[in-house]
Amino acid sequence: MKLIRCTNCDEVFLQTPYDQWPEYETPSDVSSEVLRAVEKDDFQTFLRNHRGHLIEDLRVLEDSYVSDKPYSEPVKASYFRASNGKETFVIKKSRHNISEPLKYEVIAGDYSLRCVSIEVQSKEIEKQLKAEFVEAPCSEREVEDFIELFRRVARIADIRKLDRVAEDSTHPLEIYYKLDDTSLIYLHRNCRRIFKDKQHSRIADFIERHKEDGVLLLKATYQIQITQMARSREDSIPSSVGFRRKKLAVQ
Numbered sequence: 001m002k003l004i005r006c007t008n009c010d011e012v013f014l015q016t017p018y019d020q021w022p023e024y025e026t027p028s029d030v031s032s033e034v035l036r037a038v039e040k041d042d043f044q045t046f047l048r049n050h051r052g053h054l055i056e057d058l059r060v061l062e063d064s065y066v067s068d069k070p071y072s073e074p075v076k077a078s079y080f081r082a083s084n085g086k087e088t089f090v091i092k093k094s095r096h097n098i099s100e101p102l103k104y105e106v107i108a109g110d111y112s113l114r115c116v117s118i119e120v121q122s123k124e125i126e127k128q129l130k131a132e133f134v135e136a137p138c139s140e141r142e143v144e145d146f147i148e149l150f151r152r153v154a155r156i157a158d159i160r161k162l163d164r165v166a167e168d169s170t171h172p173l174e175i176y177y178k179l180d181d182t183s184l185i186y187l188h189r190n191c192r193r194i195f196k197d198k199q200h201s202r203i204a205d206f207i208e209r210h211k212e213d214g215v216l217l218l219k220a221t222y223q224i225q226i227t228q229m230a231r232s233r234e235d236s237i238p239s240s241v242g243f244r245r246k247k248l249a250v251q
């Protein structure tokens with residue numbers, strides 16, 4: 001994928017691999033052939049609209065993608081950053097209904113992510129404890145106390161210092177973290193008060209088994225904050241709900 005920007009108009013176009021297929025290559029099925037033709041036409045239209053303008057290539061910055069909807073949701077707005085080597089641009093990718101093509105535009109402003117909640121996976125922990133402790137089940141009280149203790153650990157932990165887990169999250173704003181050593185020590189130590197003897201060593205093993213993935217990960221939810229700024233070529237920006245506007249000196 002290649003992103004192209006017209007420097008005169010501040011408009012972008014995403015060139016898909018379909019545009020770059022060599023002429024002699026036969027598309028494997030009709031639908032991709034049709035798609036290729038459409039993409040090609042779109043690209044020709046973009047070039048025609050910006051004839052005589054200065055066009056540049058942008059490189060999409062890795063890991064800059066954010067969206068407030070699941071990856072699988074086709075109708076949404078998402079944002080990413082792209083650079084021409086000197087300047088970084090924020091690109092908004094959106095469509096309002098499924099039949100529309102995706103629209104790419106340069107937005108004046110920037111985005112950042114704010115952590116709005118850190119949750120423990122209490123239901124999953126409870127289920128897992130029940131499934132694994134068949135011969136010597138935990139009492140309701142032990143399960144409750146363990147989850148409560150785990151919540152306390154989550155409250156104390158500093159999310160910025162935790163390692164992110166490369167988990168297949170279906171939502172770009174839900175990120176899983178594993179506990180650091182300090183939190184694990186705290187968890188282990190306080191388990192002694194809840195579980196006795198053999199049950200305590202079983203729960204210690206349980207923690208070891210699930211600390212790297214699954215039920216003992218902390219789930220953090222983020223929110224996208226967008227800061228709109230006035231760019232030199234724009235006189236006015238429609239203000240959207242929830243957008244914070246900031247004036248910049250016109251260059």
Ligand SMILES: [Zn+2]
Nearest residue numbers: 006009050053
């Ligand atoms: Zn142009």
